[in-house]
Amino acid sequence: QLVESGGGLVQAGGSLRLSCVASGRTFSTYDMGWFRQTPGKEREFIASINYNGGSTWYADSVKGRFTISRDNAESTVAYLQMNSLKFEDTARYYCAANEYGTWSYWGQGTQVTVSS
Numbered sequence: 001q002l003v004e005s006g007g008g009l010v011q012a013g014g015s016l017r018l019s020c021v022a023s024g025r026t027f028s029t030y031d032m033g034w035f036r037q038t039p040g041k042e043r044e045f046i047a048s049i050n051y052n053g054g055s056t057w058y059a060d061s062v063k064g065r066f067t068i069s070r071d072n073a074e075s076t077v078a079y080l081q082m083n084s085l086k087f088e089d090t091a092r093y094y095c096a097a098n099e100y101g102t103w104s105y106w107g108q109g110t111q112v113t114v115s116s
Helices: none
Strands: 002-005 008-011 016-022 031-037 044-049 056-058 066-071 076-082 091-099 102-106 110-115
Touching: 002 091, 016 031, 016 091, 016 110, 031 066, 031 076, 044 066, 044 076, 044 091, 056 066
Parallel strands: 008 110
Antiparallel strands: 002 016, 016 076, 031 044, 031 091, 044 056, 066 076, 091 102, 091 110
């Protein structure tokens, strides 16, 4: 089970930190990722991090502004620090876990709204 939190309404230029608590499986061995979706559009990859936090990947649209991290100390928690938010970052943000090369597990999402 993946549960996201931390979304909300923020002004352009502001920051938000999303969290994703993963439970029910050994998610510490899974790569974790963040995606976003707006109505009528495909779900878009934002960022991912490998199982031990040693490697990260970002979409060009968020590179330099967003940072993904994770904590496997007790349960697995994935974070997405979002800085310098833009109106076009408005979307529903989803956390996902990758099993054997497939994003197999998804949360319900958290809404991020950036006012211009």
